[in-house]
Amino acid sequence: MPLKLDVKAGEKLVINGAVLENVGGNAKLLIHNDSAIIREKEILSQSETNTPAARVYFALQCAYMFPRHEDEYLKTFRGFLDDYLAAAPSAREIGEEIIKFVDEAKLYRALKATQKLIRHEADMFTQLADQIQATELADRLEDANPET
Known part of the structure; x- marks a missing residue:
């Protein structure tokens, strides 16, 4: 079609x-x-691949765009994805979707699914930033009111 x-x-x-x-x-x-x-x-440029999920996307993008080197890029992609999933098990379902598309040789669909991984990572960073801010606030308030 x-x-x-x-x-x-x-x-x-x-x-x-x-x-x-x-x-x-x-x-x-x-x-x-x-x-x-x-x-x-x-398209992500190499200079934009400054997070783990972006590296997953970039390696997969290279496999899609440069089929002569697909095996090499897919090996790199798989290593990056495995590392990401080990660090963030909450992304397992997204990772399984990406792997399914790669195994079916549907690399463009895998790229689209990898965009979800980038969103997952952004959400995790936001949560982490919120936790750090809350911890800093709690520490500051404790320092302002030491127990006597």
């Missing part, structure tokens, strides 16, 4: 490793064959 894409003016996308840019007005494309397609807004 063909894939229909709406590409906005100035938008870039990568199709089978080739970077395309729409230099005109909005365009509609119909992709008739199986292709690795990813939009610019879905």
